[in-house]
Amino acid sequence: MFTLNECMLDNILRNARPFGHHEDAMELNLGFGFIYYGLVRALRPKHIVVIGSGFGFSVVCLGLGLKDNKTGRLSFVDPSYSLLRNGPFKTVGGMAKWNDPRKVEEHFAGFGLETIVSHHRMISEVFFARFKHFDLPPIDVAFIDGNHSFRDARNDFINVLKHSKKNSYVFLHDSNIYVREMIRHAGVKRWLNVLRNNKELFDLIDFPFDSGVALVRVAQDNAWKYME
Known part of the structure; x- marks a missing residue:
């Protein structure tokens, strides 16, 4: 049986608490979460890496795809920062949940x-x-949703490239937060513009709804060597 029945959808929306994923709890609609799940079902990745999550929405949607595929593992990276304790330059959505x-x-x-x-x-x-040291396999799919500064978005993306291969896929959340981009509190959109200028290395599609999410396909092995 598939995991995404009505009970599971309600569980995700209540307890993984999406924010900015174009979701609609009243209609049990995961929004972008269906894209995360569907991509995993279609690509059958062996290893997913998620960087940052307030309550685990992206982790759960991607992880359920692995569960229904009956193969694969997910590495979730989050230092458990909170806005009150660590400040807005460390995290905006962090709830120290981890x-x-x-x-x-x-x-x-x-x-x-x-x-x-x-x-x-x-x-x-x-x-x-x-x-x-962790003896992890190459990254097939990554989800970047940590510190949203230009520097951190860039560094996370390049580090993913160093541990992945051609035809790996990378999500970058919060590609549509204009005010934070304008005051230079975020730089995801600016980093995406860099990727768009490297068409021989990357294919890119952006979903500019709610907080936005972009999906990048890596078109060459060792693409990171051209980005540093």
Whole structure:
């Protein structure tokens, strides 16, 4: 049986609490979440990396795709920052939800994902520095939703490239937050413009609804060498 029945949709919308994914809780509509799930079902990735999530919406939607595929693993990277404790230059949507390993496991067990999702409580820079130590396979699909500054969006994207191959796919959330882009509090859109200027390396489609999400296909191996 597929996991996305009415009970699971309600569970996701209540407990994984999407924000800015073009969702509609009244209609049990996951919005972009259906794209995340559908891409995983279609591509059958072996390893997904998610960088940042307030309550785990992207993790759950992608992880359920792996569960229904009956193969694959998901590495979730989040240092568990909070806006009040760490400030707006560290996080905007962080709720410090990922502090307690037992509670993290219980949270994802509520979606049947406790054996699929592994949480790494650290910043993405440290995660990628330890990637080989964790003995992880190459990244087939990534979801970047951490610190949204231009520098961090760029660094996260390039680090994903270093651990992936041609025909891997990368989501970048919050591609449509104009005010934060205007005051230079975010730089996802500016980074996407850099990628658009490298058409031989990347294919890109942007969904400019709600907070927006972009999907990038990596068209060449070792594309990161041309971006540094």
